[in-house]
Amino acid sequence: MLDCRPFRLRDHATMQDDTFHDAITERDPAIASSCDPATGLSSDPATGLSSDPATGLSSDPATGLSSDPATGRPRPPRREFKARGSFVTRCKGCHLPALNCLCPYRVRAESRARVWLLTHPLEHHKPTNTGRLIGDVLPATEVFTWYRTAPDARLLALLDDERYAPFVIFPDDQPDYADRVVGMESVTEHRQGGRIPVFIILDGTWRQARRIFRKSPYLDRLPVLPLATERRTRYRLRKPASAAHLCTAEVAIELLRQAGDATAAEVLDDYFDAFNDSYAASRGHEKLEAPTAAMRRLLERAHR
Ligand SMILES: [Zn+2]
Numbered sequence: 001m002l003d004c005r006p007f008r009l010r011d012h013a014t015m016q017d018d019t020f021h022d023a024i025t026e027r028d029p030a031i032a033s034s035c036d037p038a039t040g041l042s043s044d045p046a047t048g049l050s051s052d053p054a055t056g057l058s059s060d061p062a063t064g065l066s067s068d069p070a071t072g073r074p075r076p077p078r079r080e081f082k083a084r085g086s087f088v089t090r091c092k093g094c095h096l097p098a099l100n101c102l103c104p105y106r107v108r109a110e111s112r113a114r115v116w117l118l119t120h121p122l123e124h125h126k127p128t129n130t131g132r133l134i135g136d137v138l139p140a141t142e143v144f145t146w147y148r149t150a151p152d153a154r155l156l157a158l159l160d161d162e163r164y165a166p167f168v169i170f171p172d173d174q175p176d177y178a179d180r181v182v183g184m185e186s187v188t189e190h191r192q193g194g195r196i197p198v199f200i201i202l203d204g205t206w207r208q209a210r211r212i213f214r215k216s217p218y219l220d221r222l223p224v225l226p227l228a229t230e231r232r233t234r235y236r237l238r239k240p241a242s243a244a245h246l247c248t249a250e251v252a253i254e255l256l257r258q259a260g261d262a263t264a265a266e267v268l269d270d271y272f273d274a275f276n277d278s279y280a281a282s283r284g285h286e287k288l289e290a291p292t293a294a295m296r297r298l299l300e301r302a303h304r
Pocket of ligand 1: 091092093094095096101102103104
């Protein structure tokens with residue numbers, strides 16, 4: 001594994017320089033697991049992107065172009081690209097392998113609190129990203145792509161909108177922002193005061209999330225809400241560093257639950273389980289014989 005360079009550069013053409021630098025310096029253990037020892041190529045079976053450890057070149061199978069990380073200029077392909085997962089047929093609705101499509105289980109719910117995702121560019125196109133599940137269940141969810149030097153104008157406007165009471169979800173383990181740390185009671189107070197509580201979840205690997213938190217001056221004035229939960233992750237599609245590390249959808253589920261949006265939390269939790277089980281089965285080229293308990297609950301809600 002050590003010779004793998006599991007970075008992905010799909011977005012490099014639009015990324016700022018330092019993000020690009022991140023892309024070639026950050027290693028994501030989740031991606032590292034998909035390194036093919038036979039070819040030495042690391043690739044994400046779902047996106048089919050790969051990078052060559054020998055040259056540090058990345059290539060996009062859609063265009064067949066590789067690019068030089070020093071100049072960012074495209075280079076002609078050196079050989080035909082073949083990655084595991086390239087030939088998987090995906091459902092156009094849910095983007096999951098069509099073998100176990102998630103669409104029948106998509107149920108909408110109402111919540112008093114909202115979720116805004118600030119998503120790292122490298123996370124956006126990963127089909128294993130669970131952030132999008134939140135928007136499937138809660139249509140008012142907003143998704144912003146994070147670029148360090150180009151903050152999203154719409155996000156900035158929403159942060160100034162008095163209707164909302166935004167909270168950045170982040171651990172409270174560093175002293176330099178201790179004065180900004182609040183508890184769930186602050187969410188309740190704002191809601192009772194007539195404002196809509198908003199959970200801003202930094203969507204990326206732990207390292208990416210920390211970078212977003214530290215390098216986004218517009219977040220500096222917002223209260224920081226750490227998620228306190230005993231939940232252990234049930235996410236099966238990437239190996240977490242610890243069972244206490246929740247994926248993005250799980251963070252939203254626990255926040256909604258604690259904020260009193262019990263039904264929204266239940267629906268999202270079932271939808272998350274359905275996603276996990278469907279995706280994991282498809283990875284094993286296996287069709288689920290019957291709906292799981294979570295799937296049956298979702299079907300029941302869908303037909304109410
Ligand atoms: Zn589908």
